[in-house]
Amino acid sequence: MSRYDAIQVGDMAEFGKTITEADICAYVAVSGDTNPVHINEVIASGTMFKKRIAHGMLSAGLISAVLGTKLPGAGTIYLSQTLNFKLPVYIGDTITARVTVLEKKGKFRLRLLTECINQDGKIVITGEAEGMLKE
Amino acid sequence: MSRYDAIQVGDMAEFGKTITEADICAYVAVSGDTNPVHINEVIASGTMFKKRIAHGMLSAGLISAVLGTKLPGAGTIYLSQTLNFKLPVYIGDTITARVTVLEKKGKFRLRLLTECINQDGKIVITGEAEGMLKE
């Protein structure tokens, strides 16, 4: 049985990490996103967020970690992703990306529910991904 | 006139950078995504990509850089993003994120075309974002 065949609708996997200042520093380098709300405490304190927040796309990267290492896992071709940013993520929050198989469609393709959840159980990002696993 | 009012449908902004091995190294730390296709040249050479590719979500971060620093710019609240991963990005590729205003909708909201384009002019990621700018 192929790895694709072994995957069932409803299968779920998670990966979580604490979002640190160092992550934000590294993400600025990688993305070039120097938006002050992420890196300038003085400016961030004057916004509705009251302090620096992590880049939304930084937390979204945890979804990629689940897809690429757990479900469907290594070999997955990432086709698409939708992201709805619901709540801010602060430095020190622990974000868990949860991926759930919604549908097996056509050849080797999967439609997946993708959620990022903070340490209080609140959904900070929700959306769907499509991936292909020809193994 | 508010910054929001000054934005016109069709306005465009770009941010580009060369995707380096160091970016991939840092992105592994930030995302936890250790998928071998990104970090293991031996395994990657046996895939359809033939060599290591950058994480799709890494390149998508350049869109966040445009939104957060250029158009709409600092103060933007990132509401949503769709991403269609069209072509692989290799180490050494120079990726330019291009954001174009598609629609001004309701109060302070913008619908934006978001594309990532490589050094050969090919679209590697396409999708749309929504942002809000109350300034």
Place this chain on the structure above:
Amino acid sequence: MSRYDAIQVGDMAEFGKTITEADICAYVAVSGDTNPVHINEVIASGTMFKKRIAHGMLSAGLISAVLGTKLPGAGTIYLSQTLNFKLPVYIGDTITARVTVLEKKGKFRLRLLTECINQDGKIVITGEAEGMLKE
């Protein structure tokens, strides 16, 4: 059945990655090891290695990745490690850490063969680890 009980002598797991300049840069920051053979191409070219080599302990970290994420996996308490550095690792080499269960000893303890192997199949590091998994 506990996770410990499910582990059998002979079980094996691997994790591999290409060792990049960026890894060496990051490892210098983490370890403080500024030995010129790792970071000074002029000095390194005058040694028996002929060019910069990666820190031996950097490659040894891949063993930790297997222990902590695959076999025995998350929850493992790392008790000890022996390392014999057999061959140099150069920038661009792809190193695979392979962990094999040698013995289940006493309560929750495992003795493991730990090897790092380069892209040519040569063992660059060999040794043993002991870990404990109370799950």
Place this chain on the structure above:
Amino acid sequence: MSRYDAIQVGDMAEFGKTITEADICAYVAVSGDTNPVHINEVIASGTMFKKRIAHGMLSAGLISAVLGTKLPGAGTIYLSQTLNFKLPVYIGDTITARVTVLEKKGKFRLRLLTECINQDGKIVITGEAEGMLKE
């Protein structure tokens, strides 16, 4: 007199640094070790350690710094290392690697006591290394 000849049994050297969140972030990239006990505060708080701990092999890297830069110093060929992980290292701990010459054996070889000690004077790692210095 060669540098090797100048080394005496009992010679000692140290290198210490504070282990930061940024070190852990970088070490994840270098090693690929995403074990949640190192990067996920929620999961780590449920373990016997009560909070995130540094990778044991991260602290062991400070030994490499002493060997490669102080005693025996640049030019040393790192032959072997044993590591016994005695106590956890937490973010913010200051770890000092101390290397003491135990024996001069055969040609150019040294047997060394290698200890990592925290800010409270407790040994967190102990073991021995062998190195060769042909200078």
